[in-house]
Amino acid sequence: MTDAPAALLPAALKAAEIASELVRTRVPGLLTAKGDRDMASEVDYAVERAVRDYLKERTPDIAVLGEEEGISGDATGELLWAVDPVDGTANFVRNIPLCGISIGLIARGRPIVGVIDLPFLGARYHAAQHIGAHLGDRRIRASMTTDLKDAIVAIGDYAVGEGAEAENRRRIALTEHLAANVQRVRMLGTVAIDLAWVAEGKLDASITLSNKPWDMAAGIVIAREAGANVIDQDGTDHTFNSSATIAAAPALTRDLAALLHDANQRFTAD
Incomplete structure (x- = not known):
């Protein structure tokens, strides 16, 4: 396992950029039923495949787990990418702008790198273990509410x-x-x-x-x-x-x- 999770952050950021472009420029297309009142759009599959392909190229030794198509690569390794290509598909297909792309890197069961891109809100959040959380270039902090x-x-x-x-x-x-x-x-x-x-x-x-x-x-x-x-x-x-x-x-x-x-x-x- 890398001693510097931040070293893998650029790969996640670029993958999110690729995904965001697809979500913003494509219509949802045909929907595939995944069960009672659950579905995936054509864009869900297209985004997951694009992200999977990019991460496989950049980090070939790290397996990728996607919501829509499961795991690819060596699942016995210490690291695992976890990808939700469109979180909030029901919103996305109704043109409600509250949806996001989620790309996380897990080490021994604990997330160490994360990128969340909100394509219709123009916001991209990222973090890596020990370097803080950011919205773009700005450091962000959780609420201090006490009651x-x-x-x-x-x-x-x-x-x-x-x-x-x-x-x-x-x-x-x-x-x-x-x-x-x-x-x-x-x-x-x-x-x-x-x-x-x-x-x-x-x-x-x-x-x-x-x-x-x-x-x-x-x-x-x-x-x-x-x-x-x-x-x-x-x-x-x-x-x-x-x-x-x-x-x-x-x-x-x-x-x-x-x-x-x-x-x-x-x-x-x-």
Whole structure:
């Protein structure tokens, strides 16, 4: 494993540039069903293949895991690229500009490099372990909010597919608890934006009741390098075995974990 994660950041930045151009200049095209109310567009596949090809050329010894087409390369290595070609496809196909490209590099289960590009908002976030988080050339820092009643908190999308009804009862319980305790609740439809905006301090926290590497890897390292805490729902440090992803201003972390615990208790009781 490289001793300098930042050495691989330029490859991720260039890959994001290639991806962003494709997203901005192509129409979504035909949609492929991935299950109940879930789909991928032609652009999702085109972006993933372009990013995969570029990363294979630049870093041939590192495997690539993409949301749409799985893993390629030697999966036994210490490093793994994790790519979400269009995070927020439902927004993208409806011409809602809240979508993002997420490219993360994982070392032994921990994200060490991340780039999130928001093609329709003209913003590109990046971070590498130990060098901080940036929006373009500007260093960014997470919120310093200390009280939940002053916090704006994003939550992940409601579930679709098998088991969605039960999963959404838990999400509704969480939404109810948040609505009673925080300043505002937001659902933006893309965890890439949720985590990038936590890093930038636009959001005070985000809670996603899922944990997939292509969704989370880039945003987690960007949020952490910006000073946010990233934890599982039980308050322990977030790993890729975690069942949920909470990124928050440090002073809010404990209260949000307790609130999520209460919501889970309510869901179980119901």
